[in-house]
Amino acid sequence: MEILAPFPEVTEAIAQVAGQTLRICIQCGTCTGLCPWNLVKRFSPREMIRLAQLGLEGFESEALWNCVTCNTCVQKCPRGVEIIDVVRSMRAIMNETGTIPASLKGPLGSLASRGNPWGGDRSERIKWSEGLEVPTYGPGTEYLLFTCCTQAYDPRNQKAARALVKVLKACGVNFGLGWDRESCCGDACRKLGGEELFLRLAQANVALFEEKEVRRILVASPHCLNAFRKDYKEVDGRLEVVHHSVLLANLLRQGRLELKKALHLKVTYHDPCYLGRHNGIYEPPRELIRAIPGVQLVEMKRNRDESLCCGGGGGGIWMEVPSGERFSKLRVAQAEETGAEVIVAACPYCVSMFEDAIKTTGRSESMRVMELSELLSEAIED
Amino acid sequence: MGERIGVYICHCGTNIAGKVRVSEVRDYVATLKDVVVARDYLFMCSDPGQELIEKDIPEHRLTRVVVASCSPRMHEITFRGAVKRGGLNPFRSFHMVCIREHCSWVTQDEDEATAKAKDLIRAAVNRVRFHKPLETVEYPVNPNVLIVGGGIAGMQAALDVAKAGYKAYLVERQPTIGGHMLQFDKTFPTLDCASCIGTPKMVSVAQSPNIELLTYSEVEEVSGFIGNYRVRVRKKARYVKPECTGCGECSNVCPIARPNEWDERLGQRKAIYRSFPQAVPVTFVIEKKDRGPCVQACPAGTNVQGYVALIGQGKNQEALRLIMEKLPLPGTLGRICPAPCEKVCRRGDLDEPLAIRELKRYAADQVDWENLPVPAIEPKKQRVAIVGSGPAGLSAAYFLALEGYRVTIFEALPVAGGMLRVGIPDYRLPPEVLEREIGYLRRLGVEIKLDSPIGAGHTLDDLFEEGYQAVYLATGAHRSAKLGIPGEETTGVIPATSFLKEVNLGSRPQIGPEVVVIGGGNVAVDAARSAMRLGASSVSILYRRTRAEMPAYPEEIEAAIEEGVRLEFLVAPVEVIAQDGKVKGLRCVRMELGEPDATGRRRPVPIPGSEFQVKADTVISAIGQVPDTRFLEGIKGLQVSGRGTVVVDPVTYETTKKGVFAGGDLVTGPATAVEAVAAGREAAISIHRYLRGLDLREGRPSKPSGQNWSEVSPEIPRRPRAKAITLPPDKRKDFSEVNLGLPREDASAEAQRCVSCGVCSECMECVSVCKAKAIDHKMEDEVVELEVGSIIVATGYDLMDPTPMTQFGYGKYPNVFTSLEFERLNNATGPTGGKILMRDQNGAFTRPPESVAILHCIGSRDVNYHEYCSRVCCMYALKFAHLIKDKLGHETQVYNFYIDLRCFGKGYEEFLKRVQDEGVMMIRGKAARVTDEALDDSEKGKLIVVAEDTLLGKLLRVPVDMVILCAAMEKRKDAEQVARTFGISIGRDGFFLEEHPKLEPVSTATSGVFIAGACQGPKDIPDTVAQAKAAASEALALSSYGRVSVSPTIAEIDPYICVGCQVCRGLCAYSAIEFDETRNVSVVNEAVCKGCGSCAAHCPSGAAKVKHFTDKQLFAEIDGLLERLRFGEAA
């Protein structure tokens, strides 16, 4: 039998980053039992934490990079272990030693040099909005519309950003766009253990917002929402952040958002992890969907806090995952069970992941994915 | 005289002296003002150490002593004793300083520790000179003990108190004692049957002469203090007297089923019930809430819930008997009542209101009226005359006849029944129905004189001369109101009342082919539908408002439309157009709705220039009726109002003329039949009182009120309201009845839709079967006052509801049970008679499971619910595993999903071994979820428990038939309120807090109040019993010593400074401050005060202070602590 000796210094190092709560884990296995990975392959978060508790080598195995930070385990952990923090702390240590999966080097490199993970030019950050005549944020503007890098550079998601602009304009929201100097919110970077890089991105953004006197930020990605709301606290970001689904649901209630055009569609809504489990926003998107005449909203079996992750969070979007191990495929199948023609998501990662899953499983004829704004924009009379 | 202070510094071996340079401190202390003796010693707490003080006091004429040693929580009492033995007051002359726990043990540096010790002692020397002499006070103790909670802890404590020869009051909230333990089947690890060891305790409690048992009772208020508590207990009305023999006949006949709490709602019990067969006391109890809204809404006060429940049981005759307690015309009202009961029916919150009127009619129609038994009535001599045989008159006659009076009804028409007979068409109310009910009245001895008008020829006054001692006037409202338009007198314009009267009396009034009815009430619709039946080719109703405002019943309007009647809304007639003295048509005007009027309906306003003509051969005006009081002209003393109604007292219905009463439409103007019936009954009550010379107002039965009704569970399956069979429209050519009533099978099903708002329906079936005559539906709560010296609170725990933990599917899957539910499944007195059975989707028990998963730590050891361990789950989970194997056989698979196994007690580990040996599968890993989503055929139809086997590091999916959740033990839902009542503190886990976690396990913040059992924290039966015995021993110590001393460090209020603002009284948590009105000052009740100082810290003038913690003393201590500081140099 392999003989091991605990290595308290390593435990200490993990705790130092953000993993203090790993010490109180009682190894009950609830996390493993709930972890979506076990729908496709063996993965035990508990075991990872156990190794971390003992400071043992082995956690640097590939398993460490599995976690998609979906929060399912954290939400139900009986001891209140911040498992995601533990994971990112362990990843941070890997980062320090430079031992990260090859597929992550590109995105992290791009983040460091260009402020986005997609290798896009800074100068092209707001190119997607060309022709939409959106003003730049300035004094008197109420909201800064902060698009996710994915929406800025990924052609599929650019469509969603453009749809959002249309909807916001229809409601008369006073908003403006940001600047070339804007950087990625840094959510994925931090979850991948890029602690230093995250701080650089965050500080740059906070400085920029302060310079431009930005008070309220409207985000289109739940990941940005989460980063601004929670992670930026440590960089002293006193920002008011709102996800577009929440703002639009408010406008709907006030009668400012009018969804008059009937769409005869059966849709199902997928709760993004970072909107739902991380930030407790479940109902506003549903409220919006239900308000569209003609639209029938059906629920998947796993919905709200039980939603199945698309696999894109925590850097998952860049990981090379074998085709048979993609949650997005399971999720698309679950959506199909409901008989829906459209799967609505409110997160750019989910849109990308589902777009891919629908294509690769040959469902393009029967089903499509729409970002919430895209669905809403179709229901607005021109 | 100057102070002479002695200071004693303890080395505590090396504990203090190892860090604090004791001799240096001693030398320093000796320099302080008034210090005449300064010593250090190895162990001050030792006998020689104490003797040092005792000797020095006289020798050095010491006035005060300071000891610097360990924490005063350790030895303050020791040294107080020494000082006292030395001849000084232990409070005035002593102060203690902690230089061990707070100094030598926690300070790294020797210099710093020494300096800190000097500061602390200097402060003490400074303080002690201001101490005042204090003496402890003693009070007598009432030896009686109150025990709250009749579970195993409460029973044990009561038995122990009783055994010692003192009186114990045992108060239990539920109808039986026993508590959770008696719900269990077996007890771990010995597997004694809970009942076998529990019921003898219950019986002993009941039989002990020293125990007074108050079940179904709650403590409302506690006042007083240790040794002298006064307790107010509410004994809730049980509605069954102690004469109850427990035979259970009542329960058999009770029509109301409720979820059985004792069985954790797995099964049902009746509204009159006993928790379980061995309950103590054996007396049954009735669950009764406020009378249902239907009962309250019925003008006649009919016991709607009661007769509905009886119909649900097929007891139609009993139902009719109940109806007729308040209502003599059930078949009639069952057809035409506006049914205000249905409008408030709470079944409507769920789906649709109950079809109450149809049910009443159904009951009335099922009975053979010819042979309906007539009650034995003792006849009286007095005669009562009733004028008018409408619903009011018949009702008064009925109730008076039941009292034995000789009643004669004078009816002007050739038929009896008033408007019921001549106002309502036969297709709605067949005359046979009315006749059979009037026939029953005749059988009761009521005489009806037809064609006998009272008026000019035969006056009211004549009646008295003829020997009638009281008269009831109920002639109704038969005159049609005038349209008030030109041409109204033209031939062919008929008042609706005359028209309907003619039709109902069998003649065929002449009407033209084109009939127009004016009005929107039931009379208008009746007239229109009758006209249709008389062969009119076209009938239309003109109404000046819209359909929404029509007062006619919706179903009547609907039927009229079905039959071809046309409705014209927002139209009003302005003139009758005549030709040759006969009606030719109507000139009308269109209306629109304006502002709401006094009745809340929008007032119709004519649209100028919108006039038009309507063709008509006959115009029937149905815009209302008024009473006809011409028959009373010339009667002295009888007042008639300006509206043409008879003036009566609103409560007694007595007119302004002595002996004359009136009611119905004659008094109110046109109203409903049921209101008339109610009025008739009230008049009958008045007349009955009048004839006996009683006060008419006092002692009348009051109307039921209140809204404390049973909960309408949203889980009740939705079912639509039953519909009566009706004659198809094309068959409605003559006057035969249209509504044919409910079919038999629908009626009882409809009745069973009742949600039993009042729980007990007061159907009185139980009373009729109780041989012991033990049932008293009129029983009321009783409040008793007890005087006791101490109180033991043993209120137990609640099991956590696991519904919010959605991942375990409780409440979603029928075969996920809580541990307590499983106990009941196992228990021979439980819903399955002790068989472990699965449930189907409807909750019905089916077959035994082939595999069972037991999930530990559900809500315990979970920061999202309860951080603590519930301590008993591991063991009862093992017990369950054993019982399943035992009852269902070895082939039944049992899985235990655990995090850690805590088998710490005597015989517990051995039990674990035994259960393992029996083949129970132990899985180390907390279950993450329970799902019915099958991945393959082996999982189909099963509940799948998903968990990581943390020992293997592999994920398990275990398909089972049944899941048991070991839910956490948690504090009682009302623990905070109970804590407030008894002055107990609550810990962060929500359970009651003991005074000290180790050394005072059953005492509380309030002296004389003790706690025992699971109300203090989760624990098993042995620990509970041990704690109960401990609490009893604490209480008995008080009882047997008979006196109690109270700490003297309590508050006092200086009456010369107090200005009487009383703010301190509001701040006192113990209500220990009273106000002396004569001196205008607040006064501390020394027996109640605990010395917390809430008052003193607020009192701006310093009138309130706590002895031994005065401003002067604290200031001196602060000054002493900070004396060595130097100002100006620190910066």
Added chain:
Amino acid sequence: MVDYARIEAEEGQVLEAVRDFFVSLLDKGVVEAIMVPTRLPYKGLPMQTLVVDPARIRWADPLAPVVPTNGARFASQLTRDETGKRLALVMRPCEIRPFMELVKLKQARVDNTLLIGLECLGRYENSDFLALDQKDPSFSVNFYRAMKEGRNPPGDGFELAEACKACEHPVPEGVDIRICLIGEDLERGLALEGLTERGKEALGTLGLSEAHKPPEREGAIGALLEQRISFRDKWLEEISRRTSDLGGLMEVLANCINCYNCRVACPVCYCRECVFVTDTFQHDSEQFFRWARKKGSLRMPTDTVFYHLTRMQHMSTLCVGCGQCSSVCPSEIPVSQLFRSIAMRTQALFSYEPGRDLAEPQPLAVFYDNEFQEIASSK
């Protein structure tokens, strides 16, 4: 039941009109006695006076712009014990508000009182008033005339008390009857407003008839408030600046001679005996030397800052800003200015306004489960 009534007066006879109103209260038996500022026949300051004989009303002068000493204390003396006497109390807002606080503190009662509140345009310090009053025999009425016309009141060089200039409560609230002066044409009389059932009934009993509120009234009150609040803010800012640290406070209090006049004059300092004069503050001689050794020197009197800070803790939540403390200070310490600068904050802390509502509990008389939780946590 009368909501709003006018009593007419001939030109300049408004004081007589007010007196007539008081007389009729006594004559019609609405009350048995009235406490009203009255001059004795031999002139001097109009002191609160308990009048039972209607004839004595002729010397009443509630309009005189002076409050020699706060009347709440007297109102408390007259109502503290249950006498059953029906009594009218004529007071200004700065007397009524502390009176309400004293009611909460069981030092006074309102069961049998008819509270008559006088609208207040401010008061002069006692000595200033005496000087002005001597110069002008109709000073009381002329003062209102001048104020209404926006002129500086007669007597240049004399200023209203600073507390009054900073007072946001010129209009009495919570009273039974309000004597309305602001925005009224005082040449023709004045108005009485019944605010409670008791007040309206009293006006009805007097046979007064309903009148309309002059439209300019609201505006006049608004303007006055604006002016006062702007003064107040500057005034409080000034003292806050001066006492922004304990050294500054020490400087402001440097002249304090521990005479305790401020707390004697304070209408809400209701203690029979101030804790600072009790035994607790009688120190041993030796103790003074010990303090002197620690501090290098010891200012006598001692405990001065301690006294003022304690009074802030005890009373600032109830401070109505009447300014009497400043008026009586022999060392001209701006006690009122200082206290109000504290009171503004402590009253805001508990959302409490003294004298606003009898049902509102005083901040230190109550406590709640889930309040101020941040105070006991480290962030």
Added chain:
Amino acid sequence: MAEFEPVIVAFVCNWCTFTAADLAGTSRLLHPPNVRLIRVMCSGMVDPKYVLKAFLEGADGVLIGGCWPGDCHYINGNLKARRRVALLKEILRRFGFEEDRLWLRWIAASEGNVFAETIKEMVEKIKALGPSQVRQKLVA
């Protein structure tokens, strides 16, 4: 010059914080010696005058230690203390007196470690603030 050593006066309730201090002692949890405990029966007994007195006599910090809300031995004395401290802090704040010199903390009898940590933290904070204004400016 020697490092500034603040002096802190702590009013601690007999049932929770004083007991916690005892527990810190029996557990030998070292903490700075700058704190001097004054034992009171309940935090609700701490008259704000005591706090003022301590500050005016030169204390650099004052700690009031009570039971957790709900655990108070006298039911709710701690809640009354909390309100009084809220008021006192508001007054002291007005005179630029640093917030961090007056601490109200709930420390349960079992929380010896919390007591020791609290003392460490408090001493650290006050060291950073330096000596109190009273001592520097000779406030009397």
